[in-house]
Amino acid sequence: MRYKKIGEILISEGVISPSQLEETVNIQKREGGKLGEILIRLNYLSEEQLVIALGKQLGIPYVTSSEILKPQTEQNLEELIPYDFAIKNICVPLSRTVSSLTVAMFDPTDLILLDNLRKMAGCDINPVIAPRTVILKTIEDFYGKSKILQDAIKETYKTETSAEVEVKGVGEELSLDKLVAKAEEAPVIKLVDLIIRQAIEENASDIHIEPQRDKLVLRYRIDGVLYEVPSPSPSLHLALVSRIKILSRMDIAEKRLPQDGGFMVKIGERLIDLRVSTVPTIYGEKVVLRILDKSRIPLDLAQLGFLPQELEMIKKGLASPYGLVLLTGPTGSGKSTTLYAALNHLKTPKKNIMTIEDPVEYRLEGINQVQVKPDIGLTFAQALRSFLRQDPDIILVGEVRDLETAEICMRASLTGHLVLSTLHTNDAASAIVRLVDIGIPNYLVASSLRLIIAQRLVRKLCSSCKEACEPKVRELSGIKINSEVVFQAKGCKSCNFIGYKGRSLIAEIILVDEQIKELIYNKASFSEIFAVAKTKGTLSLLESGVKKVEEGITSMEEVLSAAFK
Numbered sequence: 031m032r033y034k035k036i037g038e039i040l041i042s043e044g045v046i047s048p049s050q051l052e053e054t055v056n057i058q059k060r061e062g063g064k065l066g067e068i069l070i071r072l073n074y075l076s077e078e079q080l081v082i083a084l085g086k087q088l089g090i091p092y093v094t095s096s097e098i099l100k101p102q103t104e105q106n107l108e109e110l111i112p113y114d115f116a117i118k119n120i121c122v123p124l125s126r127t128v129s130s131l132t133v134a135m136f137d138p139t140d141l142i143l144l145d146n147l148r149k150m151a152g153c154d155i156n157p158v159i160a161p162r163t164v165i166l167k168t169i170e171d172f173y174g175k176s177k178i179l180q181d182a183i184k185e186t187y188k189t190e191t192s193a194e195v196e197v198k199g200v201g202e203e204l205s206l207d208k209l210v211a212k213a214e215e216a217p218v219i220k221l222v223d224l225i226i227r228q229a230i231e232e233n234a235s236d237i238h239i240e241p242q243r244d245k246l247v248l249r250y251r252i253d254g255v256l257y258e259v260p261s262p263s264p265s266l267h268l269a270l271v272s273r274i275k276i277l278s279r280m281d282i283a284e285k286r287l288p289q290d291g292g293f294m295v296k297i298g299e300r301l302i303d304l305r306v307s308t309v310p311t312i313y314g315e316k317v318v319l320r321i322l323d324k325s326r327i328p329l330d331l332a333q334l335g336f337l338p339q340e341l342e343m344i345k346k347g348l349a350s351p352y353g354l355v356l357l358t359g360p361t362g363s364g365k366s367t368t369l370y371a372a373l374n375h376l377k378t379p380k381k382n383i384m385t386i387e388d389p390v391e392y393r394l395e396g397i398n399q400v401q402v403k404p405d406i407g408l409t410f411a412q413a414l415r416s417f418l419r420q421d422p423d424i425i426l427v428g429e430v431r432d433l434e435t436a437e438i439c440m441r442a443s444l445t446g447h448l449v450l451s452t453l454h455t456n457d458a459a460s461a462i463v464r465l466v467d468i469g470i471p472n473y474l475v476a477s478s479l480r481l482i483i484a485q486r487l488v489r490k491l492c493s494s495c496k497e498a499c500e501p502k503v504r505e506l507s508g509i510k511i512n513s514e515v516v517f518q519a520k521g522c523k524s525c526n527f528i529g530y531k532g533r534s535l536i537a538e539i540i541l542v543d544e545q546i547k548e549l550i551y552n553k554a555s556f557s558e559i560f561a562v563a564k565t566k567g568t569l570s571l572l573e574s575g576v577k578k579v580e581e582g583i584t585s586m587e588e589v590l591s592a593a594f595k
Contacts, residue, residue: 078094236320247261279291330375368485387400
């Protein structure tokens with residue numbers, strides 16, 4: 031049987047044309063190099079297409095998805111092929127038997143690499159072909175970007191076996207003195223420090239430490255999505271939780287009730303707040319650390335991602351000397367960040383700004399911030415009553431939760447104060463209906479409301495790897511995509527092979543003018559109110575998202591996921 035060349039396979043598969051092959055061969059003759067890599071450089075084919083063709087040519091298995099390329103985790107493969115060697119040579123071990131090692135690589139014709147692998151493993155090498163991007167993602171998943179963290183975990187494992195205090199089971203209790211001693215041991219201190227530092231470096235917003243039946247799960251929330259990272263031994267659970275509780279000034283002896291606390295860390299010149307929450311689960315205490323890094327989040331309305339027309343409406347609403355400004359959306363939609371940005375926009379030495387929050391997420395210079403403490407009677411409503419005797423110009427209320435708080439907000443907004451708050455509704459117009467449902471009369475809602483902002487967060491496409499594609503649908507719910515090309519996620523080293531990096535927002539904004547006030551006063555439905563608002567420039571969440579898609583900021587999939595949340 032005649033040996034078929036790679037170029038012939040690609041032509042027979044319809045991947046490239048004969049003229050493209052001829053051009054590539056001429057470049058190869060002039061400059062040298064491998065035919066497949068030149069074709070990729072010229073954008074005549076993708077890595078995936080080359081991998082499939084090489085697999086057929088050489089009779090070697092090929093894989094094009096990182097979901098399938100999963101190394102065995104209990105064969106000590108990372109010790110057999112070290113991380114540095116794997117990343118340098120774009121290869122990753124998958125599994126081993128007594129006589130062979132299966133390795134994924136991009137170039138199985140690299141005889142020097144095959145020979146080096148054979149010597150390192152001391153056995154035959156079974157190559158599997160995969161794209162570079164897939165191999166790199168598998169390397170990062172397997173060895174982990176947190177290689178330092180893994181080393182610390184291993185060091186802690188070694189130390190704990192020889193430590194004076196040993197935790198033998200997840201549910202086993204220790205005396206308080208021993209628990210404190212364990213939490214203050216150097217390896218535990220180092221491990222907690224590394225977990226926090228790595229999360230901050232990864233731009234995570236939350237750290238989850240979750241005890242399970244036979245393991246301890248460590249997860250970071252990055253751009254709104256939870257990702258699992260290498261976890262410590264379950265026997266370290268009590269020591270880790272105790273260390274975090276000590277830092278957060280919590281009661282380490284109390285394991286039956288939820289607790290809240292916090293502490294600050296300094297990374298370089300940055301001071302970062304960490305808010306800590308614990309809850310008792312059937313396997314022990316679960317801990318969540320919320321990372322509040324003010325330097326990473328721009329508290330500037332212009333940098334949050336609002337469209338120019340949306341920003342103009344917001345500034346016009348905030349320019350009102352009194353009235354109620356409401357932000358709506360589900361938990362995690364960025365309402366607090368927008369509120370703080372609004373306060374920054376309004377802040378001036380000539381104004382007395384007071385906030386009542388639960389909890390205070392960011393400490394702002396020049397603003398008087400109060401933390402809710404229900405256990406001593408300091409509720410939103412109680413604090414608001416006191417605020418009105420403090421000569422405020424602007425009041426921020428963390429959330430309108432009940433009729434009493436809503437009534438005081440309304441009263442304050444009608445007596446010369448600008449009041450900002452949040453409400454849980456799906457869209458802007460529904461906020462009006464929600465206030466009436468709470469028990470506020472229509473005439474009071476109409477008189478006090480100035481601005482309603484409904485928002486959602488969407489992940490931004492990675493600028494290093496986003497790829498152009500045709501819109502899958504030209505029209506959606508009556509909204510047309512006015513662009514021949516949109517972008518979709520791909521994944522590269524810069525974005526940890528996720529395809530997204532950072533977040534922006536989509537918004538639905540209603541500026542309450544006299545016409546809309548009249549509709550509210552006459553008990554119009556939210557659909558009637560929204561129809562009139564649209565004639566004045568209001569975009570729905572979906573329309574706002576489509577504009578972000580047209581600008582190449584995010585993908586249609588991300589917008590659809592957020593807009594209908």
